[in-house]
Amino acid sequence: MPPQRPEQITLSELKLDSDTLPGAAPEIYVEAVVAAEAPTVMAPEKPPARRLGIIFWLAVGWLTLVLVLALTAGWLPLHSWRRTGLGQPRLTPFSNGHFPLGTDELGRDMLARLIHGSRVSLIVGFSSIGLGLAVGGAIGVIAGYYRGRIESLLMGITDILLAFPALVLALAIVTFMGQSLRNVTLAIAILAIAPIARIIRASTLTFSEREFVLAARALGAKNRRIIIREILPNVALPAASFALVAVAVAIVAEGTLAFLGLSVPAPTPTWGGMIADGRTLLEQAPHISFVPSIAMFLTVLALNFVGDSLRARFDVREGAL
Numbered sequence: 001m002p003p004q005r006p007e008q009i010t011l012s013e014l015k016l017d018s019d020t021l022p023g024a025a026p027e028i029y030v031e032a033v034v035a036a037e038a039p040t041v042m043a044p045e046k047p048p049a050r051r052l053g054i055i056f057w058l059a060v061g062w063l064t065l066v067l068v069l070a071l072t073a074g075w076l077p078l079h080s081w082r083r084t085g086l087g088q089p090r091l092t093p094f095s096n097g098h099f100p101l102g103t104d105e106l107g108r109d110m111l112a113r114l115i116h117g118s119r120v121s122l123i124v125g126f127s128s129i130g131l132g133l134a135v136g137g138a139i140g141v142i143a144g145y146y147r148g149r150i151e152s153l154l155m156g157i158t159d160i161l162l163a164f165p166a167l168v169l170a171l172a173i174v175t176f177m178g179q180s181l182r183n184v185t186l187a188i189a190i191l192a193i194a195p196i197a198r199i200i201r202a203s204t205l206t207f208s209e210r211e212f213v214l215a216a217r218a219l220g221a222k223n224r225r226i227i228i229r230e231i232l233p234n235v236a237l238p239a240a241s242f243a244l245v246a247v248a249v250a251i252v253a254e255g256t257l258a259f260l261g262l263s264v265p266a267p268t269p270t271w272g273g274m275i276a277d278g279r280t281l282l283e284q285a286p287h288i289s290f291v292p293s294i295a296m297f298l299t300v301l302a303l304n305f306v307g308d309s310l311r312a313r314f315d316v317r318e319g320a321l
Contacts, residue, residue: 059302073118105281121254124254128192131189136200139157141235158193161190170253181264184262196239203239207231213230216230244310245303248300248301251303
Protein backbone atom coordinates (compact mmCIF):
# COMPACT_ATOMS: atom_id res chain seq x y z
CA MET A 1 0.00 0.00 0.00
CA PRO A 2 1.61 3.32 -1.06
CA PRO A 3 2.35 5.81 1.71
CA GLN A 4 -0.10 8.66 2.13
CA ARG A 5 0.90 12.19 1.15
CA PRO A 6 0.80 14.86 3.89
CA GLU A 7 -2.34 16.47 2.47
CA GLN A 8 -4.18 13.11 2.80
CA ILE A 9 -3.66 12.90 6.56
CA THR A 10 -6.68 13.99 8.57
CA LEU A 11 -6.91 15.12 12.18
CA SER A 12 -8.35 11.81 13.30
CA GLU A 13 -5.44 9.92 11.74
CA LEU A 14 -2.84 12.10 13.38
CA LYS A 15 -1.95 10.65 16.82
CA LEU A 16 -0.57 13.34 19.02
CA ASP A 17 0.52 11.74 22.27
CA SER A 18 3.67 11.31 24.23
CA ASP A 19 4.50 8.16 22.31
CA THR A 20 4.42 9.93 18.93
CA LEU A 21 6.43 12.97 19.98
CA PRO A 22 7.97 12.12 23.31
CA GLY A 23 9.02 15.07 25.38
CA ALA A 24 7.63 17.64 22.93
CA ALA A 25 6.02 20.82 24.12
CA PRO A 26 2.23 21.33 23.70
CA GLU A 27 2.91 23.96 21.02
CA ILE A 28 4.43 21.25 18.82
CA TYR A 29 1.17 19.32 18.84
CA VAL A 30 -0.82 22.42 17.87
CA GLU A 31 1.52 23.19 14.97
CA ALA A 32 1.25 19.59 13.79
CA VAL A 33 -2.55 19.73 13.83
CA VAL A 34 -2.60 23.02 11.91
CA ALA A 35 -0.13 21.70 9.34
CA ALA A 36 -2.22 18.59 8.84
CA GLU A 37 -5.52 20.44 8.44
CA ALA A 38 -4.25 23.36 6.30
CA PRO A 39 -5.16 23.09 2.61
CA THR A 40 -2.39 22.78 0.09
CA VAL A 41 -1.64 26.18 -1.47
CA MET A 42 -1.43 25.89 -5.24
CA ALA A 43 0.29 28.44 -7.46
CA PRO A 44 -2.20 30.58 -9.37
CA GLU A 45 -2.71 29.33 -12.87
CA LYS A 46 -1.86 31.64 -15.74
CA PRO A 47 -5.04 32.70 -17.54
CA PRO A 48 -5.23 31.14 -20.99
CA ALA A 49 -4.39 33.45 -23.85
CA ARG A 50 -7.29 34.55 -26.00
CA ARG A 51 -7.29 32.93 -29.40
CA LEU A 52 -7.34 35.30 -32.31
CA GLY A 53 -9.60 33.17 -34.49
CA ILE A 54 -10.13 32.80 -38.21
CA ILE A 55 -11.90 36.16 -38.60
CA PHE A 56 -8.84 37.96 -37.26
CA TRP A 57 -6.60 36.30 -39.84
CA LEU A 58 -9.08 37.04 -42.61
CA ALA A 59 -8.96 40.70 -41.59
CA VAL A 60 -5.16 40.62 -41.54
CA GLY A 61 -5.17 38.97 -44.96
CA TRP A 62 -7.41 41.69 -46.41
CA LEU A 63 -5.25 44.47 -44.97
CA THR A 64 -2.13 42.78 -46.30
CA LEU A 65 -3.69 42.51 -49.75
CA VAL A 66 -4.66 46.18 -49.75
CA LEU A 67 -1.18 47.25 -48.63
CA VAL A 68 0.58 45.09 -51.22
CA LEU A 69 -1.66 46.34 -54.04
CA ALA A 70 -1.16 49.94 -52.97
CA LEU A 71 2.63 49.56 -52.83
CA THR A 72 2.91 47.74 -56.16
CA ALA A 73 0.22 49.67 -58.06
CA GLY A 74 2.79 51.17 -60.43
CA TRP A 75 4.07 47.74 -61.50
CA LEU A 76 0.78 45.92 -61.88
CA PRO A 77 -0.54 45.19 -65.40
CA LEU A 78 -3.46 47.60 -65.14
CA HIS A 79 -5.08 50.04 -67.52
CA SER A 80 -4.29 53.68 -66.98
CA TRP A 81 -6.45 55.18 -64.24
CA ARG A 82 -6.58 58.50 -66.09
CA ARG A 83 -6.79 57.42 -69.75
CA THR A 84 -9.91 58.47 -71.67
CA GLY A 85 -10.73 58.41 -75.38
CA LEU A 86 -13.45 58.19 -77.97
CA GLY A 87 -13.02 54.45 -78.37
CA GLN A 88 -12.90 53.74 -74.64
CA PRO A 89 -16.05 51.92 -73.38
CA ARG A 90 -18.01 53.91 -70.81
CA LEU A 91 -20.09 52.68 -67.87
CA THR A 92 -19.35 49.05 -68.63
CA PRO A 93 -20.58 46.50 -66.05
CA PHE A 94 -18.55 43.98 -64.06
CA SER A 95 -18.86 41.28 -66.71
CA ASN A 96 -16.62 43.04 -69.21
CA GLY A 97 -13.50 40.94 -69.72
CA HIS A 98 -11.01 43.78 -70.20
CA PHE A 99 -12.31 45.71 -67.19
CA PRO A 100 -13.13 43.32 -64.30
CA LEU A 101 -14.74 46.07 -62.22
CA GLY A 102 -16.09 48.04 -65.16
CA THR A 103 -15.41 51.62 -66.21
CA ASP A 104 -16.71 54.98 -65.06
CA GLU A 105 -18.53 57.70 -67.00
CA LEU A 106 -15.26 58.80 -68.65
CA GLY A 107 -14.21 55.29 -69.62
CA ARG A 108 -11.51 54.96 -66.96
CA ASP A 109 -10.73 51.54 -65.49
CA MET A 110 -12.41 51.17 -62.10
CA LEU A 111 -9.93 48.53 -60.89
CA ALA A 112 -6.95 50.77 -61.63
CA ARG A 113 -8.61 53.75 -59.97
CA LEU A 114 -9.58 51.65 -56.96
CA ILE A 115 -6.02 50.40 -56.40
CA HIS A 116 -4.42 53.80 -56.96
CA GLY A 117 -7.08 55.41 -54.77
CA SER A 118 -6.13 53.10 -51.92
CA ARG A 119 -2.76 54.84 -51.80
CA VAL A 120 -4.34 58.13 -50.78
CA SER A 121 -6.56 56.53 -48.15
CA LEU A 122 -3.71 54.52 -46.60
CA ILE A 123 -1.21 57.38 -46.70
CA VAL A 124 -3.66 59.77 -45.07
CA GLY A 125 -4.82 57.18 -42.54
CA PHE A 126 -1.45 55.96 -41.31
CA SER A 127 0.43 59.27 -41.64
CA SER A 128 -2.18 61.35 -39.84
CA ILE A 129 -2.54 58.88 -36.97
CA GLY A 130 1.23 58.50 -36.74
CA LEU A 131 1.61 62.25 -36.41
CA GLY A 132 -1.29 62.46 -33.99
CA LEU A 133 0.15 59.60 -31.95
CA ALA A 134 3.53 61.30 -31.69
CA VAL A 135 2.13 64.66 -30.57
CA GLY A 136 -0.88 63.42 -28.61
CA GLY A 137 1.11 60.60 -27.03
CA ALA A 138 3.74 63.03 -25.75
CA ILE A 139 1.03 65.31 -24.35
CA GLY A 140 -0.74 62.40 -22.66
CA VAL A 141 2.38 60.94 -21.06
CA ILE A 142 3.61 64.29 -19.76
CA ALA A 143 0.18 65.25 -18.42
CA GLY A 144 -0.42 61.87 -16.80
CA TYR A 145 3.00 61.64 -15.17
CA TYR A 146 3.68 65.16 -13.89
CA ARG A 147 0.10 66.12 -12.93
CA GLY A 148 -0.53 69.54 -11.38
CA ARG A 149 -0.42 72.69 -13.49
CA ILE A 150 1.21 70.93 -16.42
CA GLU A 151 -1.69 68.49 -16.61
CA SER A 152 -4.25 71.29 -16.34
CA LEU A 153 -2.61 73.27 -19.13
CA LEU A 154 -2.18 70.36 -21.55
CA MET A 155 -5.61 68.89 -20.92
CA GLY A 156 -7.11 72.34 -21.34
CA ILE A 157 -5.64 72.48 -24.85
CA THR A 158 -7.10 69.08 -25.71
CA ASP A 159 -10.48 70.14 -24.34
CA ILE A 160 -10.44 73.14 -26.66
CA LEU A 161 -9.70 70.88 -29.63
CA LEU A 162 -12.50 68.52 -28.63
CA ALA A 163 -14.92 71.43 -28.32
CA PHE A 164 -14.82 72.05 -32.09
CA PRO A 165 -16.96 69.81 -34.31
CA ALA A 166 -14.48 67.49 -36.00
CA LEU A 167 -15.81 67.79 -39.54
CA VAL A 168 -16.16 71.57 -39.35
CA LEU A 169 -12.59 71.93 -38.05
CA ALA A 170 -11.24 69.69 -40.81
CA LEU A 171 -13.15 71.63 -43.47
CA ALA A 172 -11.83 74.91 -42.09
CA ILE A 173 -8.21 73.71 -42.06
CA VAL A 174 -8.31 72.29 -45.59
CA THR A 175 -10.15 75.34 -46.95
CA PHE A 176 -7.65 77.72 -45.36
CA MET A 177 -4.49 75.76 -46.28
CA GLY A 178 -5.62 74.43 -49.66
CA GLN A 179 -6.39 71.02 -51.11
CA SER A 180 -3.39 68.70 -51.11
CA LEU A 181 -2.37 65.37 -49.68
CA ARG A 182 -0.18 67.06 -47.08
CA ASN A 183 -2.87 69.46 -45.89
CA VAL A 184 -5.53 66.76 -45.65
CA THR A 185 -3.13 64.61 -43.62
CA LEU A 186 -2.31 67.54 -41.34
CA ALA A 187 -5.98 68.37 -40.81
CA ILE A 188 -6.87 64.83 -39.75
CA ALA A 189 -3.74 64.63 -37.57
CA ILE A 190 -4.86 67.73 -35.66
CA LEU A 191 -8.23 66.08 -35.08
CA ALA A 192 -6.51 62.94 -33.75
CA ILE A 193 -4.27 64.69 -31.20
CA ALA A 194 -6.92 65.33 -28.53
CA PRO A 195 -8.52 61.85 -28.25
CA ILE A 196 -5.11 60.15 -28.41
CA ALA A 197 -3.77 62.44 -25.69
CA ARG A 198 -6.67 61.64 -23.37
CA ILE A 199 -6.33 57.88 -23.86
CA ILE A 200 -2.55 57.93 -23.32
CA ARG A 201 -3.01 60.11 -20.24
CA ALA A 202 -5.47 57.62 -18.75
CA SER A 203 -3.02 54.76 -19.30
CA THR A 204 -0.15 56.80 -17.86
CA LEU A 205 -2.18 57.60 -14.73
CA THR A 206 -2.68 53.88 -14.20
CA PHE A 207 0.92 52.83 -14.66
CA SER A 208 2.49 55.79 -12.83
CA GLU A 209 1.15 54.41 -9.53
CA ARG A 210 2.27 50.83 -10.09
CA GLU A 211 4.85 49.14 -7.89
CA PHE A 212 7.65 49.07 -10.46
CA VAL A 213 7.38 52.84 -10.98
CA LEU A 214 7.35 53.50 -7.23
CA ALA A 215 10.37 51.23 -6.86
CA ALA A 216 12.23 53.12 -9.58
CA ARG A 217 11.50 56.40 -7.82
CA ALA A 218 12.68 54.97 -4.51
CA LEU A 219 15.93 53.92 -6.13
CA GLY A 220 16.52 57.50 -7.28
CA ALA A 221 15.74 57.13 -10.99
CA LYS A 222 15.15 60.39 -12.83
CA ASN A 223 11.76 61.23 -14.28
CA ARG A 224 13.01 60.97 -17.86
CA ARG A 225 14.34 57.48 -17.27
CA ILE A 226 11.12 56.38 -15.58
CA ILE A 227 9.05 57.68 -18.48
CA ILE A 228 11.23 56.08 -21.15
CA ARG A 229 12.04 52.79 -19.41
CA GLU A 230 8.94 52.13 -17.31
CA ILE A 231 5.94 54.09 -18.61
CA LEU A 232 6.33 54.06 -22.41
CA PRO A 233 6.76 50.26 -22.86
CA ASN A 234 3.51 49.66 -20.96
CA VAL A 235 1.58 52.45 -22.67
CA ALA A 236 2.77 51.51 -26.17
CA LEU A 237 0.62 48.38 -26.56
CA PRO A 238 -2.80 49.92 -25.77
CA ALA A 239 -1.78 52.94 -27.84
CA ALA A 240 -0.94 50.73 -30.82
CA SER A 241 -4.24 48.87 -30.65
CA PHE A 242 -6.13 52.16 -30.46
CA ALA A 243 -4.08 53.54 -33.35
CA LEU A 244 -5.41 50.83 -35.69
CA VAL A 245 -8.97 51.81 -34.86
CA ALA A 246 -8.02 55.47 -35.31
CA VAL A 247 -6.60 54.72 -38.76
CA ALA A 248 -10.01 53.38 -39.76
CA VAL A 249 -11.63 56.61 -38.54
CA ALA A 250 -9.04 58.66 -40.45
CA ILE A 251 -9.79 56.76 -43.67
CA VAL A 252 -13.49 57.52 -43.23
CA ALA A 253 -12.67 61.18 -42.52
CA GLU A 254 -10.60 61.44 -45.69
CA GLY A 255 -13.41 59.81 -47.64
CA THR A 256 -15.84 62.36 -46.21
CA LEU A 257 -13.61 65.26 -47.27
CA ALA A 258 -13.20 63.70 -50.71
CA PHE A 259 -16.95 63.23 -51.02
CA LEU A 260 -17.36 66.95 -50.29
CA GLY A 261 -14.68 67.81 -52.86
CA LEU A 262 -12.08 68.98 -50.30
CA SER A 263 -9.52 66.17 -50.42
CA VAL A 264 -6.79 65.55 -52.97
CA PRO A 265 -7.78 67.43 -56.15
CA ALA A 266 -8.78 65.58 -59.31
CA PRO A 267 -7.77 63.69 -61.34
CA THR A 268 -5.97 61.81 -58.53
CA PRO A 269 -8.38 59.03 -57.52
CA THR A 270 -9.56 58.60 -53.93
CA TRP A 271 -12.19 56.26 -52.57
CA GLY A 272 -14.33 59.11 -51.34
CA GLY A 273 -13.98 60.94 -54.63
CA MET A 274 -14.99 57.84 -56.58
CA ILE A 275 -18.09 57.48 -54.42
CA ALA A 276 -18.95 61.14 -55.08
CA ASP A 277 -18.44 60.67 -58.84
CA GLY A 278 -21.07 57.94 -58.97
CA ARG A 279 -23.77 59.55 -56.83
CA THR A 280 -25.53 61.00 -59.88
CA LEU A 281 -25.36 57.66 -61.75
CA LEU A 282 -26.67 55.27 -59.11
CA GLU A 283 -29.56 54.06 -61.25
CA GLN A 284 -27.60 53.79 -64.49
CA ALA A 285 -24.22 52.56 -63.17
CA PRO A 286 -24.30 51.76 -59.45
CA HIS A 287 -20.92 50.04 -59.60
CA ILE A 288 -19.13 53.41 -59.75
CA SER A 289 -20.06 54.12 -56.13
CA PHE A 290 -20.54 50.51 -55.06
CA VAL A 291 -16.96 49.33 -55.74
CA PRO A 292 -15.09 51.95 -53.65
CA SER A 293 -17.75 51.79 -50.94
CA ILE A 294 -17.21 48.05 -50.48
CA ALA A 295 -13.42 48.51 -50.49
CA MET A 296 -13.61 51.22 -47.83
CA PHE A 297 -16.11 49.23 -45.77
CA LEU A 298 -13.96 46.09 -45.73
CA THR A 299 -10.78 48.03 -44.94
CA VAL A 300 -12.36 49.97 -42.07
CA LEU A 301 -14.00 46.81 -40.72
CA ALA A 302 -10.71 44.90 -40.85
CA LEU A 303 -8.82 47.68 -39.06
CA ASN A 304 -11.44 47.86 -36.32
CA PHE A 305 -11.49 44.11 -35.84
CA VAL A 306 -7.70 43.75 -35.74
CA GLY A 307 -7.35 46.64 -33.29
CA ASP A 308 -10.06 45.31 -30.96
CA SER A 309 -8.69 41.77 -31.12
CA LEU A 310 -5.16 42.86 -30.24
CA ARG A 311 -6.42 45.02 -27.39
CA ALA A 312 -8.50 42.15 -25.98
CA ARG A 313 -5.63 39.66 -26.29
CA PHE A 314 -2.80 41.73 -24.82
CA ASP A 315 -4.73 43.89 -22.37
CA VAL A 316 -3.13 43.67 -18.90
CA ARG A 317 -5.69 43.51 -16.10
CA GLU A 318 -5.20 43.69 -12.35
CA GLY A 319 -6.85 40.32 -11.82
CA ALA A 320 -4.33 38.59 -14.03
CA LEU A 321 -1.31 39.84 -12.14
